[in-house]
Amino acid sequence: xxxxxxxxxxxxxxxxxxxxxxxxxxxxxxxxxxxxxxxxxxxxxxxxxxxxxxxxxxxxxxxxxxxxxxxxxxxxxxxxxxxxxxxxxx
Numbered sequence: 504x505x506x507x508x509x510x511x512x513x514x515x516x517x518x519x520x521x522x523x524x525x526x527x528x529x530x531x532x533x534x535x536x537x538x539x540x541x542x543x544x545x546x547x548x549x550x551x552x553x554x555x556x557x558x559x560x561x562x563x564x565x566x567x568x569x570x571x572x573x574x575x576x577x578x579x580x581x582x583x584x585x586x587x588x589x590x591x592x593x
């Protein structure tokens with residue numbers, strides 16, 4: 504993914520940290536979705552997944568999660584998500 508405006512991303516991340524908007528320690532991940540349009544998160548981190556799916560933080564459109572807890576392997580549905588270019592703006 505290409506970050507269009509790194510300063511804007513840094514500012515938004517700081518705003519979210521200051522406001523305590525995220526339950527996780529990953530406001531930069533949610534800010535990336537807000538600023539650059541990333542809509543697919545590949546992570547097994549439960550708190551970041553909650554934040555990324557939180558409609559009040561990331562709903563234009565909402566984010567999708569690709570996680571592989573335990574197995575570490577991608578299913579057919581994971582592969583479809585990874586091939587879906589509409590989930591990433593760049």
